Amino acid sequence: MAIPIYYSLRSALTRKLTTALTAAGMALVVFVFASISMLAEGLERTLVDTGSYDNVVAYRKGSTSEIQSSVARSQAAVVESLPEVAIGPDGKKFAAREIVVLISLKKRGTDKPSNVIIRGASGESMNLRPQVRLVSGRLPRHGTTEIIAGTSIARRFQGAGIGETLGFAMREWKVVGLFDAGATGFNSEIWGDSEVLMQAFRRPVHSVVVFKLKDPASFDAIKAGIESDPRLMLEVKRETRYYADQSEVMAKFLRVLGTSLTIIFSIGAVIGAMITMYSSVANRIGEIGTLRALGFGRGAILTAFLAESLTIGVMGGVAGLALASFLQFFTVSTLNFQTFSELAFTFTLTPEIAIEALLSAVVMGLSGGLLPAIKASRMKIVDALRAG
Numbered sequence: 001m002a003i004p005i006y007y008s009l010r011s012a013l014t015r016k017l018t019t020a021l022t023a024a025g026m027a028l029v030v031f032v033f034a035s036i037s038m039l040a041e042g043l044e045r046t047l048v049d050t051g052s053y054d055n056v057v058a059y060r061k062g063s064t065s066e067i068q069s070s071v072a073r074s075q076a077a078v079v080e081s082l083p084e085v086a087i088g089p090d091g092k093k094f095a096a097r098e099i100v101v102l103i104s105l106k107k108r109g110t111d112k113p114s115n116v117i118i119r120g121a122s123g124e125s126m127n128l129r130p131q132v133r134l135v136s137g138r139l140p141r142h143g144t145t146e147i148i149a150g151t152s153i154a155r156r157f158q159g160a161g162i163g164e165t166l167g168f169a170m171r172e173w174k175v176v177g178l179f180d181a182g183a184t185g186f187n188s189e190i191w192g193d194s195e196v197l198m199q200a201f202r203r204p205v206h207s208v209v210v211f212k213l214k215d216p217a218s219f220d221a222i223k224a225g226i227e228s229d230p231r232l233m234l235e236v237k238r239e240t241r242y243y244a245d246q247s248e249v250m251a252k253f254l255r256v257l258g259t260s261l262t263i264i265f266s267i268g269a270v271i272g273a274m275i276t277m278y279s280s281v282a283n284r285i286g287e288i289g290t291l292r293a294l295g296f297g298r299g300a301i302l303t304a305f306l307a308e309s310l311t312i313g314v315m316g317g318v319a320g321l322a323l324a325s326f327l328q329f330f331t332v333s334t335l336n337f338q339t340f341s342e343l344a345f346t347f348t349l350t351p352e353i354a355i356e357a358l359l360s361a362v363v364m365g366l367s368g369g370l371l372p373a374i375k376a377s378r379m380k381i382v383d384a385l386r387a388g
Helices: 005-016 016-050 073-080 151-156 194-200 218-229 239-246 248-283 285-293 298-330 351-378 383-388
Strands: 054-058 097-105 113-121 133-137 146-150 165-168 172-178 189-193 208-213 233-237 331-338 341-346
Touching: 016 239, 016 248, 016 298, 016 341, 016 351, 054 218, 073 097, 073 194, 073 208, 097 194, 097 233, 113 194, 113 341, 146 151, 146 239, 151 172, 151 331, 165 194, 172 189, 189 194, 218 233, 233 239, 248 285, 248 298, 248 351, 285 298, 298 351
Parallel strands: 113 189, 146 172
Antiparallel strands: 054 208, 054 233, 097 113, 097 208, 133 172, 146 189, 165 172, 331 341
């Protein structure tokens, strides 16, 4: 014979203060776990969405980022001439030679500097990235020191707003437009003319060559051809994979940090739940004896106390997850360990993160209630009635 579920719910709600404190401890653990998981997910989503599946990035073998890569003009010309490269309506190849460098800018409202990516773009760069849209001003004129900034950069850094001027590479650069790249890494960049930037930074080579495939299914063939060509010494990746790799180190660090903190905090939460349930058992010895005398078996007593502990865990899990969900309205910026540049992104809550967070609350609830429930189920009827 099973004890009704409402009995466990009523028992948990009878001790409002201790139940609330125990649930709050579990809510804190779930909040920490969910928030750090959302942070890692947001970072990965931002960089993965930066690329397009049809685009391919060619870069120097062994380099781990665009900043470390170098592609000579002769190498770029060979890549652009490949028959697998798509051709636009105007008859031009869908390929762009780009230079990527870091500069240090001061944040608005503070003198604290941070690294920002400057991307030297060519004529097809924006056509290759349909997610990049000019939202204010105009595009830079070719051959000038005019630049456009991502909206995220314009909000956070001094001199990056439209009409303002930035000084770097011994020149003055005027911001003539702002672009919005959505929730992608491009929103944390500044773009200018690639040839002008190469001269200003005294770089004789490009960083990467980006091109669109005529047929996305031909990627394996063009990859084998480029990487086996002794003239090039280049590697290629789909743009989505390339930018996903940029988040690997940072995302792994965040996930390890989140797991470690969750384990540490959950120990305290489990101990708190255990104390609460032991107190519940001690205060209801007579009640336990009465239930046994009415015919409820040890299994029913064990299940009832586990259900009570589980109820507290679920309450804490739902509360912690609800609090963490509000983080999606905030944008954070941090240093990407892979590129050493500032990257802005949002917390991202996925169904998988929600399920994992709630499961952690369930595990904490069951772990904290198991020993007290076993103790309650093993009480002898006579001893329980006498003590009660």
